Amino acid sequence: MKFYKFCIYVLLPFALLIVFASLLTTKQYMILSENRYESHQDITFDYDYASDRIMGYLNYKYDNLLFGETPEDDEVILYDVEIRHMVDVKNVYTGLRITAVISLILALFSIFMLRRKNKYVLFMSLKRIYRGPLALTAFLGVAFAIDFDGAFTIFHKIFFRNDDWLLPSDSVLLQLLPLNFWLVSAVSILILFVGSLFLIRFLNQKLNK
Template sequence: MKRIIYIAFGILLSLVLLLTAVDIVAFNMNHYKREFAKHDITTVTGMDDENLQHVTKELLSYLRDERDDLKIEAVVRGEKREVFGEREKLHMIDVKDLFVGGRKVRKVSLIILGLLLILFIKTDKDWKRNLAKTFMFTGMVNIDLIILLFLLMHFDFTKYFDYFHYIFFDNDLWILDPNTEILIQMLPQEFFFNTAVKIALIYAGTIIALGIGGFWYKKRQIL
């Protein structure tokens, strides 16, 4: 039973770190600015840099649940208009639900991790050693999974990006027309590939640090 609880701790910790990495990248305006410049999004969307940044900031505010709708106006190809159509708005409702749900899961997971840590301290005289071992094996397992993810992304990102949508969405609203819909023009598949890589690298960095910390403590105890 003790082993199962420590495994559960490792899984919850992994989830918290992953969701944190997603938040760090997804709400980083500098990330969007770099990607917009790299893919010449001002030309693709017909918005200048000022309007593009305005729309992006409002979009991120919506995903943070700081605004209720996506009725955003901007100058597009010289004409002031509402940026997103009905299909785009409906899809972003689903996306917002994912982000809001993810933050709730992270909060609950942090509470459970705190309670488990208290349980370890009170009931397990070897809790430091066992926790270090948990960190070490959590790091090893996650690095293997990240390497597998990188390989899958490298060989066929589109396929697994589609799988992501099939798993998390129960409709086809995510299939947008790049010729007419600005949301997909702003955030093309290349953007999501680079975003996924950055999330994976941040997550890998924290996981490696965790694993090294666990290994160092365990080795010190042996010595």
């Protein structure tokens, strides 16, 4: 029972968090973000094309980041350090996605088994599923409000073992994805994340009346 409850309390929320984080790598999200940040006014390259190439690389559509300002331009616009960093980002994303898929499978298996063995434990597990993640979200929310720049730095030091994420101020990635982009994105992910857990709790209550 403890294993099943762990999968529901920990692995299911983790899988959902990665699903929502993956939305940042979609072309649709980049379209919504266009011209919403001050740095976008300085962009001289084709925004849609660069977004497609970068996000497409993260989603395995393209094998490299050797692209120019437009589809017709062959001169690579990314610095070498940007390309190296994006290789690291893709590796992290891939690892998190694989872990999320495994977590989701284990969580769904646990729900299936508890439904067969002990419906009450399943009901209570889904009813309380939001508690831990809500506390984590509150902590992160406070940290972001106090010093998002510092939190952003800590995040990179945890996930990356080099300094390639310290990019030149005129880099394509910083123009395309400024700090405020990440602040808005982080808040959006947390809202969707917590909302999904409360939705699970609501549906659990509704279906077990």
